[in-house]
Amino acid sequence: MKYTYFISATGAGTGLTSVCLGLVRALDQLGVRVAFSKPIAQQFGNDNEPERSTHLVNATLGLNPAEPIKLAHAQQQLALGHTDPLMEDVIQIAQSSAEEADVLIVEGLVPVADESYIAELNRNMAKALDADVILVAAKNADSTAQLNERIKMTASLFGGVNHRRVIGCILNKVGAPDPSEQQVIAEEDPSMASAEPAEVVPAEDYANILPVFQNDGFKCLGAVEWNPLLVAPRTLDVANHLGATVFNEGQIAERRVQSITVCARTMPNMLHTLKAGALVVTPGDRNDVLLAASMAALNGVPLAGIILTGDIMPPTHVMNLCHAAFTSGLPVMTSKLNTFRSAQRLNSMNTEVPANDVNRMESVMDAVAASINAKWLAERAEVIEERRLSPPAFRHLLVQQARAAAKRIILPEGTEPRTIRAASICQEKGIAQCVLLGDPEEIRRVALTQDIVLPDSIELVDPEVARAKYIAPMVELRKHKGLTAPMAEAQLEDCNVLGTMMLALDDVDGLVSGAVNTTANTVRPALQLIKTRPDASLVSSVFFMLLPDQAVVYGDCAINPDPNAEQLADIAIQSGDSAKAFGIEPRIAMISYSTGQSGTGSDVEKVREATRIAKERRPDLLIDGPLQYDAASTPSVAASKAPDSQVAGRATVFVFPDLNTGNTTYKAVQRSANVVSIGPMLQGLRKPVNDLSRGALVEDIVYTIALTAIQAAQMKNA
Incomplete structure (x- = not known):
């Protein structure tokens, strides 16, 4: 110390x-x-x-x-x-x-x-x-x-x-x-x-x-x-503070109280308070307030919850009428305190983070x-010169590099709430110039119901208006496949295809999709319209795994089911270059069930041959294999299994022999160890297209947009 x-x-x-x-x-x-x-x-x-x-x-x-x-x-x-x-x-x-x-x-x-x-x-x-x-x-x-x-x-x-x-x-x-x-x-x-x-x-x-x-x-x-x-406390914290009885749990642990409204006046005079994050406090016999709040919830307004005071429950037929709103995630609680005492108690709530x-x-x-x-x-403290790429340092680096890149990123899923929020964050933080592809009125409606403030500088592109521009260029790109104008127009109704065409014609610098679309729907248009780089034999992917101590790279965990030795060598080289591009010193471990010369069989021989090819192609990279995962990651194991290796025990890039191994490993580490993973980031395309998990959080989308912006700048410089 x-x-x-x-x-x-x-x-x-x-x-x-x-x-x-x-x-x-x-x-x-x-x-x-x-x-x-x-x-x-x-x-x-x-x-x-x-x-x-x-x-x-x-x-x-x-x-x-x-x-x-x-x-x-x-x-x-x-x-x-x-x-x-x-x-x-x-x-x-x-x-x-x-x-x-x-x-x-x-x-x-x-x-x-x-x-x-x-x-x-x-x-x-x-x-x-x-x-x-x-x-x-x-x-x-x-x-x-x-x-x-x-x-x-x-x-x-x-x-x-x-x-x-x-x-x-x-x-x-x-x-x-x-x-x-x-x-x-x-x-x-x-x-x-x-x-x-x-x-x-x-x-x-x-x-x-x-x-x-x-x-x-x-x-x-x-x-x-x-x-x-x-x-802003969670609705759960408010319920605990009041000693309230939870009638309908809904999203009580996720929703937050940004404002509190005590409904004492007639309903028309209180409607303006029913907004995202509002906690409605009302006597249990005010059926009109309960019904109005339920209608707001059904219209997509994420209220923090409803507190029915005075230990009064509305009639069963009223509660049945509100059932659909309750199933939307709306928390409903009852308090034995009257409305005035409930309000007093809420005003005295501790604002410390539980x-x-x-x-x-x-x-x-x-x-x-x-x-x-x-x-x-x-x-x-004289330690600034001693650096390691911890997960926070990696995320910080992403944001800084993305800001410097200043790229336009198209988001084909422009009406999806997480995507809209992520775009708003990226715009506000200067991470990228985001382009939301979708009906502008629908985007604004979703933003309003989700309490998202859309920056004035964010771009909204209506696909109905933009589509015509890309029919002829798409026919030209795919004429060798017999594509006609009517066929192109039909395919361009898919926003992923339209966004990819915008990228192909350099109208944007990168594309991020996959929050609601499958990987195939995101990648297929890119392979057809963007194609691979001249120096890449295939498209592969990496995940940036933010382990507790450092950020490491896993590849390929999303694209290639069973690469041969040459393809695996290409994946290793692409993954090493990606790691270096994002500030991670590449030490590449070719993962297998055997370490060194101890194992035999076609699977381990493939990894051994891939290691030889990768070393021959890129002698500037530290590459070793085959290595078992523990030998690659744990110094004490490496000391006994691969004592002479420059990679074993300190690997930063893990290349898996097939998709079955890679995808299983990344998900097991991500879920069991509660590790944040960013990606998959696609490698080998001429322009950056990146896929999201359909369970992606807003934070995941933000960092994937940042990755894409940085890739765009790197490809342009290259």
Whole structure:
């Protein structure tokens, strides 16, 4: 362990855990070997619940920090004067958590009123660990002057803002509404439905506004802007908070509460509140509200749920009438509290991320990581030059390279909700210029019902309007197959074919499809209209597998059922080049059931011959085989089975002998180890066309678009 950063909050409600985990992610994205520790647990809920920080860092980042000391035990040790033994335990926990890391992030304790020993514990831990101290502050209800004094006062506990170890502060929740003015319940006056955010001061201006940052050695290390979506609890969390009885579960664990509407007025005056993410709170005898909410759900509006108050259930015939809406995923709950008490209880709900809400914490961490000057912290720790391509680093690299590529990517499944959301994200983040192929009115309708804001710059192409342009060029491309204009027009009714023709004529730079179409429907038009590169004998595929420690490449797991030795060699070369193109140092393992010369049989002989051919064609690549998977991936196994191999035990590219082996292995690793896989990315085509799994998440589509944009830039440069 080379360097330790101790993170301390200036007060309650600063989001200390979120900032700590976001800082871990930011450093990890830079390739820094980073670890996390929470030496002393601080639980405000049930003592049987898992400690939030250590649980979440394991669930989101795969780190395994050592078990923390309970706060009650630490308090007892302080009272007995056993500070030194307690700090020895803290150091042991921190060192056990750090293992081989270059940087350790240590989360301190949140200050609590009338418990001064918290400050003493934080000071002692930072000193014992010889750590640099970073403060986390949030304005909350403070004025700017009060915020400045709070930062100075907390810094003084560690020696003050001029102390060499007190290096700076991260500002969280910048621009959040004043807690005293927040209004989350829709009242009689629609104008009071929600609080407007406070006037946002640009993050970069805080270094000039707050006097505390005028000290040369004390920096503003980041300013995380407030985002209401990041404090949106799941409907399940709301049900638990109210002690509600769930009548219809629906998607209670997936839907999030972005607004709360108490329906006290007549229904026509409440309709404007029935929007995506709205939680409807209404007396159980308001059948009109229940029916209106059910109609909204059937029209595609993903309400967060309905709470029927007063322990009143609507009549059976009304519930039967709403049954179709319930089956659409709409959660429905009953509360024994009356409407007013239910509203009061909802207003007092804790906005911290629960220990089991991993998806929300992932989003929070990404937002924090994007707002922190992690590069400066890494350079201070003198580890920036030591890089590894961790999964976060790989995803970060994809986004950066895709932005630089600035390519137009066609999405033939333009009316599909996940595709629309992914396109919107890519457009907002500058990952690619996305082109949605589909009826523009239908795309806008789907976006509205899914609460997706379509950027003005996104392109919507109506296939009915665009089709005519590509009939003649398609006839020319396929005339050797006897294609006529009527046949071409009929085939172009398939948006995949139309999108592929747009790519063939360079109207777009790449294509991504497969969220609802099969692999064959995506790949077949590409093989017919785009064709393979002159230097490629076949089209193959790779998956980028984001293992806990690093990103590796699997090929071919999607296209070629049983390649011969020459084809397998081509797949190995293509996969190695793809790995190198995306920042992964290629060490190519030709996988088989046998390692080295130990096995015989036609299958292993094919792999042995493919290895020989690939080495002969590309002596610049590190290629070895046949290797068993454990010999290729595990150093201890490689030491006994292939001690002289430069690939064994440290392979980054795994080439499987056939589709049966490759597809089975990738799915087994993906599902059993909960590994993110990006792909399949197609190799060997003249222009980039990439397929999606029909179970693809929005995140999968975003990264596949990024891959495609990068491929397009690389092919153009080549």
